Amino acid sequence: MIDLLQDQLAHIDADQTWLVxxxxxxxxxxxxxxxxxxxxxxxVVVHVNHQLRGExxxxxxxxxxxxxxxxxxxxxSESVDVQQxxxxxxxxxxxxxxxxxxxxxxxxxxxxxxxxVLLGHHxxxxxxxxxxNLLRGSNGLKGMRFENAVKVSxxxxxxxxPMLTIRRSDIDAYVNEHGxxxxxxxxxxxxxxxRNRLRKEVMPLLTDIMKREVVPQINTAAESSxxxxxxxxxxxxLESFLDPQGRVFLPALSEAHIALQQSILFQYLKVQGxxxxxxxxxxxxxxxxxxxxxxxxxxxxGNWLRRKEQRLFVxxx
Amino acid sequence: MIDLLQDQLAHIDADQTWLVxxxxxxxxxxxxxxxxxxxxxxxVVVHVNHQLRGExxxxxxxxxxxxxxxxxxxxxSESVDVQQxxxxxxxxxxxxxxxxxxxxxxxxxxxxxxxxVLLGHHxxxxxxxxxxNLLRGSNGLKGMRFENAVKVSxxxxxxxxPMLTIRRSDIDAYVNEHGxxxxxxxxxxxxxxxRNRLRKEVMPLLTDIMKREVVPQINTAAESSxxxxxxxxxxxxLESFLDPQGRVFLPALSEAHIALQQSILFQYLKVQGxxxxxxxxxxxxxxxxxxxxxxxxxxxxGNWLRRKEQRLFVxxx
Numbered sequence: 001m002i003d004l005l006q007d008q009l010a011h012i013d014a015d016q017t018w019l020v021x022x023x024x025x026x027x028x029x030x031x032x033x034x035x036x037x038x039x040x041x042x043x044v045v046v047h048v049n050h051q052l053r054g055e056x057x058x059x060x061x062x063x064x065x066x067x068x069x070x071x072x073x074x075x076x077s078e079s080v081d082v083q084q085x086x087x088x089x090x091x092x093x094x095x096x097x098x099x100x101x102x103x104x105x106x107x108x109x110x111x112x113x114x115x116x117v118l119l120g121h122h123x124x125x126x127x128x129x130x131x132x133n134l135l136r137g138s139n140g141l142k143g144m145r146f147e148n149a150v151k152v153s154x155x156x157x158x159x160x161x162p163m164l165t166i167r168r169s170d171i172d173a174y175v176n177e178h179g180x181x182x183x184x185x186x187x188x189x190x191x192x193x194x195r196n197r198l199r200k201e202v203m204p205l206l207t208d209i210m211k212r213e214v215v216p217q218i219n220t221a222a223e224s225s226x227x228x229x230x231x232x233x234x235x236x237x238l239e240s241f242l243d244p245q246g247r248v249f250l251p252a253l254s255e256a257h258i259a260l261q262q263s264i265l266f267q268y269l270k271v272q273g274x275x276x277x278x279x280x281x282x283x284x285x286x287x288x289x290x291x292x293x294x295x296x297x298x299x300x301x302g303n304w305l306r307r308k309e310q311r312l313f314v315x316x317x
Numbered sequence: 318m319i320d321l322l323q324d325q326l327a328h329i330d331a332d333q334t335w336l337v338x339x340x341x342x343x344x345x346x347x348x349x350x351x352x353x354x355x356x357x358x359x360x361v362v363v364h365v366n367h368q369l370r371g372e373x374x375x376x377x378x379x380x381x382x383x384x385x386x387x388x389x390x391x392x393x394s395e396s397v398d399v400q401q402x403x404x405x406x407x408x409x410x411x412x413x414x415x416x417x418x419x420x421x422x423x424x425x426x427x428x429x430x431x432x433x434v435l436l437g438h439h440x441x442x443x444x445x446x447x448x449x450n451l452l453r454g455s456n457g458l459k460g461m462r463f464e465n466a467v468k469v470s471x472x473x474x475x476x477x478x479p480m481l482t483i484r485r486s487d488i489d490a491y492v493n494e495h496g497x498x499x500x501x502x503x504x505x506x507x508x509x510x511x512r513n514r515l516r517k518e519v520m521p522l523l524t525d526i527m528k529r530e531v532v533p534q535i536n537t538a539a540e541s542s543x544x545x546x547x548x549x550x551x552x553x554x555l556e557s558f559l560d561p562q563g564r565v566f567l568p569a570l571s572e573a574h575i576a577l578q579q580s581i582l583f584q585y586l587k588v589q590g591x592x593x594x595x596x597x598x599x600x601x602x603x604x605x606x607x608x609x610x611x612x613x614x615x616x617x618x619g620n621w622l623r624r625k626e627q628r629l630f631v632x633x634x
Contacts, residue, residue: 134458135527137534140542141451141458197526205522209514210452217454224579224596225457228545231576259548262541279541 008146008162009038016115017042019076019108021101022067024060024183027120029067030171031163033180035118036071043071046108046117048101049079053185060183067181076108094195106152116158124168127218128198139279141218141225167215232263238271247311254289261286265312269299272314276300288312325463325479326355333432334359336393336425338418339384341377341500344437346384347488348480350497352435353388360388363425363434365418366396370502377500384498393425411512423469433475441485444535445515456596458535458542484532549580555588564628571606578603582629586616589631593617605629 012018020035022028022045035043045068049061061077068075078100086096105117121129121144130143146164150157163171175182206214241256241264243249248268253261266282274281277300285305288297289312296306302317329335337352339345339362352360362385366378378394385392395417403413422434438446438461447460463481467474480488492499523531558573558581560566565585570578583599591598594617602622605614606629613623619634 134538135523135531135534138538140538140545194526194528202519202522202526205519206452209511209519211511214452217452220596221451221455221457225542225545227576227579228457228542228549231574232545235574235577257548257552259544260552262544279537 005034005038005162005166008165009035012040012118012160012162013115014038014040015042017044017112019044019046019105019112019114019117021105021117021119022047022064023120024064024067025120025185026175026180026182027122027125027163027168027171029180029182030175031118031120032067032071033178034163034174036073044074044076044108044112044114045071046105047075047077048104049077050082050097050100051079052082052097056185063181063183074112076104076111078104078107080104102150102152102157105157106155109155109157116160119159119161120163121161122163122166122168122171123219124199124203124215126164126222127215128195128203130218130222131198131202132195140229141222142229143219143222143226145226165219232259236260236263236267238264238267242268243311245311247313250289250307250310250312253312258286261289268312269305269314272303274299274301274303274314285312322351322355322479322483325482326352329357329435329477329479330432331355331357332359334361334429336361336363336422336429336431336434338422338434338436339364339381340437341381341384342437342502343492343497343499344439344442344480344485344488346497346499347492348435348437349384349388350495351480351491353390361391361393361425361429361431362388363422364392364394365421366394367399367414367417368396369399369414373502380498380500391429393421393428395421395424397421419467419469419474422474423472426472426474433477436476436478437480438478439480439483439485439488440536441516441520441532443481443539444532445512445520447535447539448515448519449512457546458539459546460536460539460543462543482536549576553577553580553584555581555584559585560628562628564630567606567624567627567629570629575603578606585629586622586631589620591616591618591620591631602629 018035018040020028020032020043022032024047032043032045045064047061047064049057051057061079065075065077080100082093082097082100085100086093089096091099108114109117126143130141133142144161144164146162147158147160150159174180203214241248241252248264253264256264262279262282265285266277269277269282269285281300284297285299287293288295288305288307291307295308296304296315299305299314304315304317306313306315335352335357337345337349337360339349341364349360349362362381364378364381366374368374378396382392382394397417399410399414399417402417403410406413408416425431426434443460447458450459461478461481463479464475464477467476520531558565558569565581570581573581579596579599582602583594586594586599586602598617601614602616604610605612605622605624608624612625613621613632616622616631621632621634623630623632
């Protein structure tokens with residue numbers, strides 16, 4: 001498996017300082033081991049204790065601290081009562097936990113002046129994420145990226161996922177082969193009910209039904225979908241569809257492919273600060289392009305999209 | 318529900334002759350009833366007996382014939398031992414059954430000079446199809462279209478699916494409300510093991526896990542994905558990336574977005590008659606664009622893709 005990883009690790013400068021997110025579970029323990037063997041010399045193990053499993057959670061933190069010492073690398077940890085935080089902030093547990101981890105990473109980033117954060121997500125995680133996002137209403141298929149950046153408290157966090165194309169079974173094999181110790185349930189600390197059930201009930205059922213591995217199929221489809229979506233997000237120029245007053249010029253829009261029309265109107269509404277943009281908002285906006293349709297439609301935030309003199313524009317309430 | 322359908326039916330000329338695929342199951346019985354009430358005056362009920370459920374299959378055919386008579390419309394039917402056909406042609410049962418239906422529709426089309434075929438697929442069928450295609454390795458998400466054309470034995474068959482946005486629960490309600498008789502298992506005649514298990518095991522499990530309806534989410538994501546894929550299939554011009562000798566001009570290709578690169582190379586390889594094109598074939602083709610990479614790569618069918626003088630071209634074996 002380490003061969004499979006070499007391509008990915010070759011893109012990462014092993015001499016820079018990197019944070020590694022380590023829950024103590026199999027995947028992150030494996031990642032840390034691989035990084036150390038690959039010659040990463042300035043690692044900082046970062047562990048967040050979500051306090052979701054009481055004594056067990058404290059045990060995970062202790063275990064990860066010892067693991068860091070064993071590898072001779074720095075250890076940075078925070079303990080946060082995520083359950084309480086979620087209830088105070090009236091957020092979902094999953095969101096509160098993710099934001100907490102991001103905060104802790106941002107603190108460690110500042111302290112160590114690190115280049116970024118390495119995470120142990122693998123191909124099976126990716127397929128579960130794609131499925132989860134699909135069921136929650138993603139526009140097309142959406143998974144994790146090998147690399148993404150998040151701004152937290154003014155600090156730009158770069159996350160890298162070098163194991164994203166590696167199967168869980170390969171990680172298991174590696175962990176067994178090298179006799180690595182890990183904490184059995186630690187990686188589920190961030191796995192909440194729906195995600196856990198997708199992993200434990202749905203994925204095995206799908207594999208059984210299709211009589212083949214489904215993870216590679218899901219991930220390949222997602223890659224393709226994400227690349228195509230990226231084109232419409234980043235490569236379609238809004239400007240060429242605007243008139244000198246900055247309104248959408250309908251004769252140009254109407255001639256474009258439906259996927260381009262959506263991209264244009266989405267970008268325009270976003271620039272105009274219209275909140276809660278979704279596919280259905282964009283689609284109902286496109287319906288008024290037709291001169292036989294009503295000349296305006298409601299937008300989220302109490303504004304309207306209006307059609308007048310062959311232009312579309314946002315009219316404030 | 319009939320309100321929801323009116324939009325769709327308004328696009329279909331009720332005075333033309335239409336074939337209606339009727340298995341005798343709930344969905345197609347509902348469609349036939351709706352069409353008759355909507356004033357479609359020249360319908361031909363088409364039924365294919367796949368002989369997969371013995372006496373039951375014969376009973377379905379009899380039932381559909383009586384239903385057609387009840388509505389005062391023409392009836393066209395064929396009985397084909399699909400199991401035997403599949404084994405003779407060494408094809409999967411599902412494929413053999415579909416090809417058989419297409420053949421029968423083509424015969425009926427010729428006999429009645431019909432405008433097309435109306436089918437009873439609904440939103441839940443669509444979500445199952447999308448999931449099934451995803452698990453089999455579709456490029457992005459792929460479902461059925463409201464309208465598609467298939468060429469069979471020289472005859473162009475146009476299929477329309479006016480119920481594609483209607484939920485199964487709405488169909489159930491309509492069927493109950495109007496006391497329509499139907500054959501319990503008839504619509505499963507074409508539902509083979511994997512598809513049936515997705516319907517009966519996976520979809521309810523997903524709805525339970527997510528604690529919300531998942532069919533609308535899946536279908537919305539698929540619509541978006543299909544529109545974007547359509548752009549790359551139909552709107553990206555291969556010609557502008559070719560040199561006067563018809564080879565792919567690398568400096569132009571290299572500057573394009575990855576999704577455009579894939580579209581271009583896919584189209585080029587298709588035009589060159591390379592068989593078994595898949596995402597992985599295209600991706601490995603794109604890898605040789607880099608001048609530091611090997612200058613050729615194997616293609617299916619024993620050909621090579623070569624890079625030479627800043628061009629890519631197919632070299633025959």
